[in-house]
Amino acid sequence: MELTETSQMDPRALNATSVNADAAQDESDDAQLLKITAASSNPKMFTLPWEKPLSTWPQELLVNLPRGISRHVVRFVHVGDEVYAMKEITRLVAEREYELLRRLQKLELPTVTPIAVVTGRHDANGSPLEAILVTRHLKFSLPYRALFARNLRPDTAERLIDALAVLMVRLHLAGFYWGDVSLSNVLFLRDADAFSAFLVDAETGDLHASLTDGQREYDIDLARTNIIGELMDLNSGDLLPKGVDEVSVGNRLVDRYHSLWGALTDVEDFNPDEMWKIEKRINRLNELGFDVDELEMKTAADGKRVLVRPRVVDAGYASRKLLRLTGLDVQENQARRLLNDLDAYRASTWREGEELEIVATDWMREVFEPTVHMIPPEYRSQIDPAQFFHEVLDHRWFLAEKAGHDVPMGEAVASYIKNVLPQYKLDTAETQAINEDADSGVIDDQATYHDVEDDAENDSDAAVWSH
Numbered sequence: 484m485e486l487t488e489t490s491q492m493d494p495r496a497l498n499a500t501s502v503n504a505d506a507a508q509d510e511s512d513d514a515q516l517l518k519i520t521a522a523s524s525n526p527k528m529f530t531l532p533w534e535k536p537l538s539t540w541p542q543e544l545l546v547n548l549p550r551g552i553s554r555h556v557v558r559f560v561h562v563g564d565e566v567y568a569m570k571e572i573t574r575l576v577a578e579r580e581y582e583l584l585r586r587l588q589k590l591e592l593p594t595v596t597p598i599a600v601v602t603g604r605h606d607a608n609g610s611p612l613e614a615i616l617v618t619r620h621l622k623f624s625l626p627y628r629a630l631f632a633r634n635l636r637p638d639t640a641e642r643l644i645d646a647l648a649v650l651m652v653r654l655h656l657a658g659f660y661w662g663d664v665s666l667s668n669v670l671f672l673r674d675a676d677a678f679s680a681f682l683v684d685a686e687t688g689d690l691h692a693s694l695t696d697g698q699r700e701y702d703i704d705l706a707r708t709n710i711i712g713e714l715m716d717l718n719s720g721d722l723l724p725k726g727v728d729e730v731s732v733g734n735r736l737v738d739r740y741h742s743l744w745g746a747l748t749d750v751e752d753f754n755p756d757e758m759w760k761i762e763k764r765i766n767r768l769n770e771l772g773f774d775v776d777e778l779e780m781k782t783a784a785d786g787k788r789v790l791v792r793p794r795v796v797d798a799g800y801a802s803r804k805l806l807r808l809t810g811l812d813v814q815e816n817q818a819r820r821l822l823n824d825l826d827a828y829r830a831s832t833w834r835e836g837e838e839l840e841i842v843a844t845d846w847m848r849e850v851f852e853p854t855v856h857m858i859p860p861e862y863r864s865q866i867d868p869a870q871f872f873h874e875v876l877d878h879r880w881f882l883a884e885k886a887g888h889d890v891p892m893g894e895a896v897a898s899y900i901k902n903v904l905p906q907y908k909l910d911t912a913e914t915q916a917i918n919e920d921a922d923s924g925v926i927d928d929q930a931t932y933h934d935v936e937d938d939a940e941n942d943s944d945a946a947v948w949s950h
């Protein structure tokens with residue numbers, strides 16, 4: 484039984500650290516029984532083959548979506564109607580990461596959502612297996628390597644960096660020290676013409692009341708080094724668009740981070756008769772996507788000036804407004820675009836005097852929904868409806884400019900689907916190549932897998948996997 488399974492396995496998967504659990508973990512009684520710790524229950528979780536190492540789970544349970552480079556075995560799994568990401572790691576690390584992700588979610592930070600920790604796994608022979616951390620697969624997200632596998636705008640690396648700078652500032656403001664910032668530990672969502680970044684790997688992180696400048700600088704410095712390395716790696720695989728300089732992209736992160744941090748936290752001083760300038764500062768923060776809850780004001784020592792610092796800055800200004808109006812939960816730049824379209828709709832239907840809530844309901848029914856209903860079924864899992872809408876608006880504008888007159892929405896949608904949307908398709912072979920690359924980073928634990936690995940090396944079938 485063991486052998487049959489082994490010969491069908493990818494040898495790299497056999498090298499995974501996570502096939503066997505560390506004996507020390509099994510000392511407590513608790514660890515002897517399969518245990519699923521979850522905030523809410525999904526009964527389908529009990530039907531999964533926990534008694535098998537994750538790298539040997541049957542194909543039909545798995546979802547073939549692109550993954551980033553990882554140290555551990557990670558797989559996407561169908562669980563009922565949902566797709567979960569499973570990561571096989573030691574119990575202590577799984578429990579810690581689960582708790583940390585829960586706390587970050589409570590702080591409304593952009594991270595993957597933790598679902599469960601599964602411990603007390605054993606194989607058919609009763610030998611212990613490592614724990615599994617379960618998170619919800621972040622829909623429409625892409626690891627950076629998948630983004631670079633597409634024909635991209637030359638400024639993609641920069642746009643990813645800008646998103647990462649925002650993510651780091653948000654995490655740091657909340658007191659989260661990451662400890663392992665890299666492009667591989669971030670997921671990207673398209674957000675209108677930009678990207679939004681989400682934290683995916685919190686394993687090395689720590690939540691504090693606040694961070695020292697030294698801690699923040701350490702995170703930034705490591706991010707810079709890792710990014711430069713990751714981009715060089717892409718470049719050597721011929722995946723980086725021409726003319727991208729890895730070091731200057733790495734430096735851009737440092738600059739963007741500092742200017743955003745400054746905009747959010749600097750204390751400014753004003754003369755008492757210049758208070759209007761405060762409003763300007765708040766507007767600027769809103770434009771950056773941050774909401775200002777209150778202002779900290781105090782009089783300077785000379786008594787002549789007022790020191791002002793914005794407090795409780797929170798991201799998602801436009802997206803919260805759109806959510807309130809329409810129930811749509813989308814990324815910040817997408818929300819801005821949708822709100823602009825809503826405004827244009829209100830103006831063009833001569834309803835400026837009417838309440839925005841009511842106009843928004845009509846806009847949803849008459850404009851947004853009919854458009855996104857036209858997304859062909861095979862693309863529904865690949866493009867976010869709000870992103871589709873945004874891109875159709877761009878495309879419509881492009882067509883109108885070319886034609887010299889307005890183009891009806893229906894025509895723009897049809898042309899977009901035919902001419903632009905196919906770029907989104909990541910085919911099976913491409914995804915497979917990305918995932919093979921991702922697995923090549925899984926750590927090789929010789930001590931634990933010596934026997935298994937030897938088997939794989941001597942197994943002629945194993946050669947099949949090297950393609």
Ligand SMILES: Nc1ncnc2c1ncn2[C@@H]1O[C@H](COP(=O)(O)OP(=O)(O)O)[C@@H](O)[C@H]1O
Pocket residue numbers: 549550551552553554555556557568570595596618619620621624626667668669670683684685686
């Ligand atoms: N919830 C998730 N949604 C989407 N992708 C995920 C999720 N969890 C993990 N991944 C993918 O798996 C990769 C590896 O996960 P990560 O937690 O970084 O593992 P490791 O600790 O081994 O580095 C990530 O780069 C990401 O592409």
Ligand SMILES: [Mg+2]
Pocket residue numbers: 552553554667668684
């Ligand atoms: Mg990682």
